[in-house]
Amino acid sequence: MLKNKLKALFVSCLITVSTLGFSQAALDTIVKIEGKIMPVDVLKVTSQYVSFQVPGDKENYTMERKEIQKIIYKTGRVEEFNKPVFMVVDDYAWEAIWLTEDKKDVVDYYKRGFISASSSASDRSPKAAKKNATIRLQKKAAAMKGNVVLVTKKQATGGYGEYPGYIIEGVVYGFEPLPEGEEVNQEGAIDGDVVL
Secondary structure, three states, X not given: OHHHHHHHHHHHHHHHHHHHHHHHHOOEEEEEOOOOEEEEEEEEEOOOEEEEEOOOOOOEEEEEHHHEEEEEOOOOOEEEOOOOOOOOOOOOOHHHOEEEOOHXXXXXXXXXXXXXEXXXXXXXXXXXXXXXXHHHHHHHHHHOOOOEEEEEEEEEEOOOOOOOEEEEEXXXXXXXXXXXXXXXXXXXXXXXXXXX
């Protein structure tokens, strides 16, 4: 009988200690726009502010929602408020390809090859055709492991009653030389790579 009471007391203490441990360890996380992470206890979310407590501090703090990217609650639920200020982009992602028309901008870089791109036949406006051709050029440059394109030709196409088009050509440059044994052909593809 005494043995059972001791077991029950031990289990009760164990549950109390583990519950206290979990309640202190489980916190909400505020991720600010600039990327700063704040472990807090969120108290209230309004249309303009978020109220919270910092662990170990009894004072309540408020922050404007426009300063917060998202809140990750201790339950696992995520509430998005705003887009981050910046995103890390891989050097060889097409979004990171820089276009220039000034030869001085590429003096210190290594030539990768020549490329050209044109818009699709279904573009409805000159602006969309230019954007489409530019993105295609950037994707080709990324496939060649380039970082900068020196634009040598830009031309709008299409006349009255035709879909607008756009052609863009250039020379791809990279921050680093090609590995030993790799060459760039006239179309701009590195030997063995597929050009989009």
